[in-house]
Amino acid sequence: METVKFDELQLDERILRAVTEMGFEAASPIQAQAIPVQLEGRDVVGQAQTGTGKTAAFGIPLLQKIDPHSKKLQAIALCPTRELAIQVAEEIRKLAKFMHGIKVLPIYGGQDITRQIRGLKEGTQIVIGTPGRVMDHMRRKTIRCDHIHTVIMDEADEMLNMGFLEDMETILSQLPEERQTVMFSATMPAEIQNIAKRFQREPVTVKVVKKELTVPKVTQYYYEVKPKTKVEAMCRLLDMYAPSLSIAFCNTKRQVDELVQDLQGRGYFAEGLHGDLKQMQRDRVMNSFRSGTTEILVATDVAARGIDVDNVEAVFNYDIPQDDEYYVHRIGRTGRAGKEGIAFSFVVGREVYKLRDIQRYCKTKIIPQAIPSLDDITAIKAEKIMEQVMDLIRDTDLTKMVALIEQTVLTEEECTSLDVAAALLKLSMGEENEDIIESSRPARSLDDLDRYGRDSGGRGKGGRSGRDGRGSRYGRDGREDREDMARLFVNIGKNQNIRPGDVLGAVAGESGISGKLVGSIDMYDNYTFVEVPREYAGAVLKAMKDVKIKGKNVHVEKANGKGR
Ligand code: AMP
Numbered sequence: 103m104e105t106v107k108f109d110e111l112q113l114d115e116r117i118l119r120a121v122t123e124m125g126f127e128a129a130s131p132i133q134a135q136a137i138p139v140q141l142e143g144r145d146v147v148g149q150a151q152t153g154t155g156k157t158a159a160f161g162i163p164l165l166q167k168i169d170p171h172s173k174k175l176q177a178i179a180l181c182p183t184r185e186l187a188i189q190v191a192e193e194i195r196k197l198a199k200f201m202h203g204i205k206v207l208p209i210y211g212g213q214d215i216t217r218q219i220r221g222l223k224e225g226t227q228i229v230i231g232t233p234g235r236v237m238d239h240m241r242r243k244t245i246r247c248d249h250i251h252t253v254i255m256d257e258a259d260e261m262l263n264m265g266f267l268e269d270m271e272t273i274l275s276q277l278p279e280e281r282q283t284v285m286f287s288a289t290m291p292a293e294i295q296n297i298a299k300r301f302q303r304e305p306v307t308v309k310v311v312k313k314e315l316t317v318p319k320v321t322q323y324y325y326e327v328k329p330k331t332k333v334e335a336m337c338r339l340l341d342m343y344a345p346s347l348s349i350a351f352c353n354t355k356r357q358v359d360e361l362v363q364d365l366q367g368r369g370y371f372a373e374g375l376h377g378d379l380k381q382m383q384r385d386r387v388m389n390s391f392r393s394g395t396t397e398i399l400v401a402t403d404v405a406a407r408g409i410d411v412d413n414v415e416a417v418f419n420y421d422i423p424q425d426d427e428y429y430v431h432r433i434g435r436t437g438r439a440g441k442e443g444i445a446f447s448f449v450v451g452r453e454v455y456k457l458r459d460i461q462r463y464c465k466t467k468i469i470p471q472a473i474p475s476l477d478d479i480t481a482i483k484a485e486k487i488m489e490q491v492m493d494l495i496r497d498t499d500l501t502k503m504v505a506l507i508e509q510t511v512l513t514e515e516e517c518t519s520l521d522v523a524a525a526l527l528k529l530s531m532g533e534e535n536e537d538i539i540e541s542s543r544p545a546r547s548l549d550d551l552d553r554y555g556r557d558s559g560g561r562g563k564g565g566r567s568g569r570d571g572r573g574s575r576y577g578r579d580g581r582e583d584r585e586d587m588a589r590l591f592v593n594i595g596k597n598q599n600i601r602p603g604d605v606l607g608a609v610a611g612e613s614g615i616s617g618k619l620v621g622s623i624d625m626y627d628n629y630t631f632v633e634v635p636r637e638y639a640g641a642v643l644k645a646m647k648d649v650k651i652k653g654k655n656v657h658v659e660k661a662n663g664k665g666r
Contacts, residue, residue, distance in 0.1 A: 105404050106134035112141065114166050116200035121158075124196055125356025127377045127402045130155030130424040135308040137163055143282055145302040149309035151288040152257075153456035154424050160254050160284050161194045164228070167252060167282075170203030173225030174249035178277075180233050180270065182260040184210035190256060191230040204228070211235045219244045233261060233269035240276060247277050258287035258294050267293055274301040288455075310425060317464045318434045320417075320443040323471045324457055326545040327448045333364045334538055335473045336418060339446055340370065340398070342474045342482055345415035347391065350400045351432050353421040361400045361420060372398040375405045403428050412438050419447035422456050426463045449545070458548040470545035483531050587621045588639035589661040590646075592630040594654055604651050605630055613638065613645035631661055 106129045108121050129137065132150040140146050140163035150156040160179070168176055181187040191208035198204045209218045209231040215238070222229070222244050229236065229245065239245035253274065255261065261270055274283070274297070283302045287294050298305055327335045336350065352358045355376040365372035373387045373396040384405075390396040392411055401409075403423065414436045423429045437443025447468065449457050461468045474482075494500070511519050594600050602623040609632060610617040621633030634642050639660065646658040 104134075105129075105407075111137050111162075113137075113162060114201070117162055117165060117197060120197050120199045121162075123199065125354030126158075127355050127404050130159070131310040131427075132156055132308065132424075133159040133162070135310070136160065139306045139308060140164075140282070140284060141166065145282060145305040146284045147290075147298050147302070147305045147307045148284070148286040149288070149290060149307065150286055151456055151459055153422055153453050154310075156286050157190050157193045157256070158197060160256070160286060161190070161197050164252055164254065164284075165194065165198050165201060165204065168201075168204055168227050170201060170227070172227070172249070174227070175222070175229060175246060176227045176249055177229070177252040177254070178236065178245075178250060178273070179228070179230045179254035179256055180236065180261065180266075180273065181230060181256045182232065182264050182266065184208075184212065184232060186257060187230045187232055194228065194230070206230065209235050209239065215239075233266040233273060236273055237269055240273065250277050250281060252282045252284065253277055255283075255285040255287075255297075258285050258297065259289045259291060262291060262293050267297075270297065271301075288459075310427075312426065312463060317430055317466045318437050318443070320433045320437040320445050322433060322445045322447070322466065322468045324447040324449060324468050324545055324548075325471055325473055326454065327450060327473070327539075329450055331473075331539050332420065332448055332450070333361070333368075335448060336361075336420065336446075337365070337368055337370070338474045338476075338479055338539075339416075339418070341479050343416060343444065344486075345444070346397065347394065347411065347414045348398050348416035348418060349406065349409075349414055349432075349435050350398060350418035350420045351406065351423065351428075352400060352402060353424060355402060357421060358400050358402055358405075365398060365400070370398055371396050372400055375399060375401040375409075377402065377405055379405075403432070406432075406435070409435070411435075413441065414438070415441070415443065417443070417445045419445065422447060422449055422453045423460075426460045429460045430464055454546070454548070454551065458551050461548045468548055470547050472544040473539050475539075480531065484527060487527060487530050586636050587633040588636045590632050590634060590639065590642065591659050591661040592632060592651075593628075593657045594651060595626045595628045595630050597627045598652075598654055600625070600630070600652060600654075602630075605632055608649060608651045608656075609634065609642060609646070612649050613642040615642065 108118055108126065108129055111129060111134075113121075132148060132154045136146055136148050136150075136156075136159040140160065146160075148156060148159060150159065164177055164179075179190060181190055187208040187210050191206050194206050198206065205224065205226045206228045207218070207221045207226040207230070209221075209229055211232055211234050213235075215235075218235075218239070219242075222239065231239075236245065240247065255270065258270075261267070283305070285294070285298060285302065285305070325335055340348070350361060350372075352361060355378055358374040358376045362372050362374040373390060375384065375387050379387070387396065387399070388409065391399045399406075399409075400420075417433050417436045419429070419432060423432060433443070433445040435443075436445060447457060457468060507519055507522055510522060511517055592605060602625050605623055605625070606617055606620055609615070609620055613634075615634065615638050619635050619638070621635075622631075623633075624631040643658060643660065646656070649656055649658075
């Protein structure tokens, strides 16, 4: 695992400053490969998934080519969704923070077009857009192509999945011949290879070549979390498992500092390790960790290299690593010297796909789990205190204390010695926090993500069907999302000429429950989710065995996780 620093990549000094400010310690593997090739002006096919640092991989060399003095449109990046377009625009803006006069504009369907036109007229050099809206502007001539020298297709396979193939071809065929064409895609289906063949000139393919790695025997769990609740989730796991030494990995120096602050603020013995520390500080942190004074070492991948500590009991992937290989290195920090180790990974939103790829590549099992609830933590804390209490009872003379309690119980009328014990337990457990993690359901199984494709519900509510990126939700009678409803998966959908009414009819008709009790029905191209009262779920599943809907055999099963 060789580290390439950004200052080895011959980058504009202003970009280097931005990268430092963003807290990046080193180039990610895909960046180390893609940036030099793209800087040479070559066409690139980059095979990389979200979370690998791909946006900066194409964004940095792109910025280096933009002439801020010209107010003409010079580059277009195409993205499959508005969310991604916004995200990419934000990342490029951050990278361009110290380059004055560069304007980046995201444009996508659903947003007021006149506002976009105004933005385009104000001298935008880089447009990040979804194909449909970009074509619309090209037709209106509010996007002029004559000065475009770079085009980027981000998540090309996703654009294909969403039915944008023709739009991509139309856009590419209208751009100037003299241009650089860069394509990033997680997978390389035939249609995407064909686009590369037709629209690129001798493209260089960059991908991270995977080595055969031995995955250490470490129990691996993962949790789906929201950014806001990550720290809380980590603290609960620390409380629950109480590892004596653990390492938490973050992707940026900034995140290391933030996490250390958060953990220290909550009373944990945590210290950070990253490239900005002087050797003396590093030594101090490492000595403190080795001696056990520091219980949690928070580090970047680069800084953690070469650390040789044997008795690390847990590894936290606070950020999902940018490269599969890092994952293996990280979790290998625990479970050494014949001891058992445990690894916890947190995923936010689409990072779950990155983790799925990691699981696939490492041929390992990363088990979905629910974040321990506050009740779980309370029970664990109480158990620990009670253990100490029992030790005290066994090993010390408590005569004086017994006398004091006796006195209290005798003088206070409505108070038993049990009440006193309970109150003392509460006191020693400290304040109870407000529960900010609303759902403690287990994360989805990474295998199930494969089964129904990428779109089986990973992006907020619902997967997608067709180009609008949404399934159809038939909310019924305000029943949606109630905790007392169970979500069932039915393996047919719109493409089989099924309507929500058909599913409703079948569920009610076969199980005998009233149609009014059936909750929302989310119908996608090839499958449908239907909510039924939890107490009837078993009966409905039983009744729906061997049932046909509109003459088609269907299979119904319990949907798992939030999306399914
Ligand atoms: P992407 O794969 O482009 O979606 O990037 C995923 C995340 O990694 C984004 O939050 C980036 O800001 C971040 N990132 C990109 N490059 C690096 C790097 N070299 N070091 C640390 N984080 C990075």
